[in-house]
Amino acid sequence: MSSLRNLASQTVIYGLTTILARLLNFALTPLHTGQIDKADYGVVNDLYSMIAFLMVILTFGMETAFFRFNRDKRYDPDTVFSHALLFTLFSSGLLISLSFIFRDSLASLLQYEERPFLLIWMMGIVAMDAIAAVPFARLRADNKPIRFLVIRLGTIGLMVLLNLIYFWLLPKLAEDASTDSWVFSVYNAENGVIYVFLFNLIGNAFMMLLFLPELLKIRFKINQDLLKKMLIYSSPLVIGGLAGIANEKAQYQFMKYLLPLEINTVSMGIFGAMMKIATFMMLFIQAFRFAAEPFFFSGEGDFKSKMAQVMRYFVLIQSLIFLGLVCFTDFLQWTHFIHPKYWEGWHIVPILLFANLLLGINFNLNIWYKLENKTSMGIYINFFGLIFTVLANLLLVPLFNYTGAALATLISYAAMTAYSYYLNQKHQPTAYPLRAISFYLGLSLIGSIVSFYLLDHYWLYSLIIFSAYSSLILWLEWPQLKLLKRR
Numbered sequence: 001m002s003s004l005r006n007l008a009s010q011t012v013i014y015g016l017t018t019i020l021a022r023l024l025n026f027a028l029t030p031l032h033t034g035q036i037d038k039a040d041y042g043v044v045n046d047l048y049s050m051i052a053f054l055m056v057i058l059t060f061g062m063e064t065a066f067f068r069f070n071r072d073k074r075y076d077p078d079t080v081f082s083h084a085l086l087f088t089l090f091s092s093g094l095l096i097s098l099s100f101i102f103r104d105s106l107a108s109l110l111q112y113e114e115r116p117f118l119l120i121w122m123m124g125i126v127a128m129d130a131i132a133a134v135p136f137a138r139l140r141a142d143n144k145p146i147r148f149l150v151i152r153l154g155t156i157g158l159m160v161l162l163n164l165i166y167f168w169l170l171p172k173l174a175e176d177a178s179t180d181s182w183v184f185s186v187y188n189a190e191n192g193v194i195y196v197f198l199f200n201l202i203g204n205a206f207m208m209l210l211f212l213p214e215l216l217k218i219r220f221k222i223n224q225d226l227l228k229k230m231l232i233y234s235s236p237l238v239i240g241g242l243a244g245i246a247n248e249k250a251q252y253q254f255m256k257y258l259l260p261l262e263i264n265t266v267s268m269g270i271f272g273a274m275m276k277i278a279t280f281m282m283l284f285i286q287a288f289r290f291a292a293e294p295f296f297f298s299g300e301g302d303f304k305s306k307m308a309q310v311m312r313y314f315v316l317i318q319s320l321i322f323l324g325l326v327c328f329t330d331f332l333q334w335t336h337f338i339h340p341k342y343w344e345g346w347h348i349v350p351i352l353l354f355a356n357l358l359l360g361i362n363f364n365l366n367i368w369y370k371l372e373n374k375t376s377m378g379i380y381i382n383f384f385g386l387i388f389t390v391l392a393n394l395l396l397v398p399l400f401n402y403t404g405a406a407l408a409t410l411i412s413y414a415a416m417t418a419y420s421y422y423l424n425q426k427h428q429p430t431a432y433p434l435r436a437i438s439f440y441l442g443l444s445l446i447g448s449i450v451s452f453y454l455l456d457h458y459w460l461y462s463l464i465i466f467s468a469y470s471s472l473i474l475w476l477e478w479p480q481l482k483l484l485k486r487r
Contacts, residue, residue: 049250049253095123274406288314389409
């Protein structure tokens with residue numbers, strides 16, 4: 001029980017950091033959706049989906065490899081850190097160089113002939129994110145949450161401040177300014193998409209400055225044996241990670257190339273705006289992930305029993321979050337978190353929320369193979385999901401536009417989760433409380449369908465449904481919660 005309490009405390013520490021960082025970032029959503037038209041917002045989502053792909057390639061699984069070899073007593077932790085960081089520095093430098101040399105061909109291939117500089121900025125952003133991944137991992141491994149918090153929130157805080165100035169303050173000033181005012185020399189409503197990436201570039205450069213103490217500790221002496229083992233360990237993670245990101249982000253590329261040019265960026269914009277709401281689901285998952293990896297890699301106790309216990313409460317909390325977000329989506333509309341011009345896509349929100357719930361379960365199911373050094377399992381799982389991603393998008397996007405992309409996301413995540421469970425039971429059988437998990441998932445799904453689609457998410461009925469579900473969980477789990485508290 002002490003190890004579970006440790007996981008809970010770590011989740012709170014890194015979770016608060018992650019949630020605060022995400023909330024700061026979410027604060028930009030009303031500004032961006034309000035000031036940027038749907039087509040340009042589609043460009044924003046398209047470029048960030050490509051950044052996600054590139055992050056997997058550039059980091060090359062070194063974040064997880066660092067955790068794995070940092071606990072290996074045969075190697076000095078500083079040496080492990082240096083090797084992981086040197087590799088990301090090399091891969092990032094290579095990407096930027098190649099992108100600059102072939103920028104015209106790249107811009108033509110990706111349909112950015114009119115704004116090729118955005119691709120160069122994108123490469124700079126992802127390069128700095130990749131380099132920062134290893135220092136962030138070391139802060140987690142060394143249990144330095146305050147510095148972790150300062151750097152993450154400092155970086156995002158700067159980007160939020162710059163965005164507030166450009167997308168909120170300057171438009172206010174422009175309303176009352178004369179046509180020759182200085183305001184119009186720095187503000188142009190049509191250039192919003194450019195400044196989104198410019199401010200991200202500035203924020204990442206600031207992050208690099210904050211990480212200078214860690215970056216200056218690099219040891220340039222290469223241990224070929226260690227580097228080889230790290231690359232062998234991480235290579236399956238990269239291959240599987242690319243398939244995993246494709247399952248998560250490929251919808252934008254399918255919409256980009258399968259839909260007519262006159263609507264493809266608009267569709268990406270609407271889908272991306274609705275995905276912002278679904279990302280609320282990821283707040284707890286991300287916070288849990290930051291704490292879970294060091295926790296399970298610590299090697300304390302029987303990890304099978306720990307995984308079973310953790311899964312039960314993970315699903316319990318996630319089902320509450322899922323049902324709550326579905327029941328009270330009217331609140332998000334009332335606050336104009338997403339600008340009304342995007343509301344035509346509101347019907348896909350429950351689909352995306354439940355898909356992200358399944359993604360969180362899939363992460364929990366996959367812990368075992370990382371602990372057992374069987375990272376090739378990640379390849380099987382993600383490529384299994386990729387088959388469904390490709391087929392579902394090819395079939396559904398031309399027929400149903402962004403609704404088809406949302407359904408394809410759900411189908412892919414459901415397939416991955418089912419296959420993950422199959423592999424877990426085949427190779428490392430874990431006694432998950434399936435009856436409780438299925439009950440919570442099924443009941444929350446039924447409640448969300450009734451609230452959103454049958455009762456048109458009317459607030460009073462939604463409140464009754466959510467309250468009834470919460471009370472039922474509290475009644476069923478109260479004896480176990482009291483037991484946990486006593487222990």
